[in-house]
Amino acid sequence: MKILVTAATTFEIQPFLDYLSTKRHQDCQVTTLIGGIGMMHTAYQLGRQFAVNKPDLAIQAGIAGCFDHSWEMGKVVIIDKEQLGDLGVEDGVAYKDLFDIQLWQPDQPPFSNRSLVNPFEGLPALPELPKAGGVTINTVSGSEPTRQLLLNKYAPEVESMEGAAFHYACLMEKIPFFQLRSISNFVEVRDKSKWKIPLAIQSLNDVLIKYFDQWN
Numbered sequence: 001m002k003i004l005v006t007a008a009t010t011f012e013i014q015p016f017l018d019y020l021s022t023k024r025h026q027d028c029q030v031t032t033l034i035g036g037i038g039m040m041h042t043a044y045q046l047g048r049q050f051a052v053n054k055p056d057l058a059i060q061a062g063i064a065g066c067f068d069h070s071w072e073m074g075k076v077v078i079i080d081k082e083q084l085g086d087l088g089v090e091d092g093v094a095y096k097d098l099f100d101i102q103l104w105q106p107d108q109p110p111f112s113n114r115s116l117v118n119p120f121e122g123l124p125a126l127p128e129l130p131k132a133g134g135v136t137i138n139t140v141s142g143s144e145p146t147r148q149l150l151l152n153k154y155a156p157e158v159e160s161m162e163g164a165a166f167h168y169a170c171l172m173e174k175i176p177f178f179q180l181r182s183i184s185n186f187v188e189v190r191d192k193s194k195w196k197i198p199l200a201i202q203s204l205n206d207v208l209i210k211y212f213d214q215w216n
């Protein structure tokens with residue numbers, strides 16, 4: 001089985017890369033891809049990778065912000081659907097996305113009801129983790145009006161900068177996939193001193209390593 005593990009930065013999966021360098025899997029061939037931060041880099045790198053080497057399973061792993069202040073930092077979730085949070089037009093004070101202005105149709109493939117939904121089909125196994133909905137943006141949200149806009153419009157639980165591009169590429173290529181996100185911060189008025197990046201990376205990599213430990 002060919003498995004691709006992708007992340008935006010090396011930093012986010014360094015413990016997993018260290019683990020891979022010491023472990024020989026016989027049942028699976030693991031490829032890693034550092035796709036870069038944001039949707040543009042992620043889409044390009046995944047498209048290029050899938051054109052030459054289509055995996056049987058693709059996993060995206062990364063840190064993310066969450067909207068619910070009752071969540072603990074370092075919580076790891078699997079994203080069950082993604083929405084694009086800032087691809088659209090401003091109309092006075094209103095923000096309208098491409099579905100609102102009918103440039104896209106809600107169920108045009110690979111979208112289902114405006115979302116990039118993971119059908120969780122064809123997967124050999126899935127880590128036992130809570131599921132959560134994601135929104136993907138180009139600019140990390142750092143103000144109350146933006147937080148409220150995204151919550152009202154998309155009701156997301158998690159925000160990242162790459163998730164939708166990953167779901168899109170895998171759905172288009174019909175590659176089984178799952179996206180892991182570990183919470184490093186709340187989506188709120190920006191205060192970088194509160195971010196728990198090392199904690200989020202630790203728990204993310206613990207999950208990844210446990211998942212790969214099941215393979216011979």
Ligand SMILES: O=C(O)c1cccc(C(=O)CC[C@H]2O[C@@H](n3cnc4c(=O)[nH]cnc43)[C@H](O)[C@@H]2O)c1
Binds near residue numbers: 065
């Ligand atoms: O401003 C800085 O100094 C800084 C330093 C390290 C990382 C950052 C990021 O903004 C990380 C972006 C990166 O991590 C994901 N991420 C993490 N939290 C969020 C969030 O609240 N909203 C969106 N993306 C987030 C994202 O997927 C990027 O790959 C800044």
